[in-house]
Amino acid sequence: AQKVTQAQTEISVVEKEDVTLDCVYETRDTTYYLFWYKQPPSGELVFLIRRNSFDEQNEISGRYSWNFQKSTSSFNFTITASQVVDSAVYFCALSEWSNSGYALNFGKGTSLLVTP
């Protein structure tokens, strides 16, 4: 069963628009971690944020903000005033303890294209 669902496969916006990337997760654990990664065309996975299940505070980092809501099992990511350099594939991931350590369960990713 898919543990992390990113329903938006592709999103295209014009520069300076705000865009929200959705992430819904599924777990029975009370302790877990949620992540967002960015994968630009170069291919490297770039860490953006980690949130633990006990901390529902929203976070803002520059143009990026994250909305964690346990009631809806969602961890959405908003880019304000998008820029061309934001074009990338964004992955949401869930980490929970198992025999595989804290392996990351990734969503399928959302491809964001920001055009000038």
Place this chain on the structure above:
Amino acid sequence: GAGVSQSPSNKVTEKGKDVELRCDPISGHTALYWYRQSLGQGLEFLIYFQGNSAPDKSGLPSDRFSAERTGGSVSTLTIQRTQQEDSAVYLCASSFNPTGNVGYTFGSGTRLTVV
């Protein structure tokens, strides 16, 4: 080293050949993970090492895949008798400890093409 190093960065091999992929984690990182990224399957977890031990190998796609880690450092992922469906980018990540409350650092990956 400063980051997670993977080699080779690119590998083209003929179907049926064996390949060995290497991951050199950040010094002191005890947890090491292998993932595979392919067009059809997205990012999938393969195997986890805590030190030199891999508690669960069920994530490996088939018995042609094996992995080891020696000295709590370098890890190798070996694919025997490669098939075209093995073509993917193989990513390695390491972490300071096995708990999820610290970050993972990913390498740049090895792009494997089986022809």
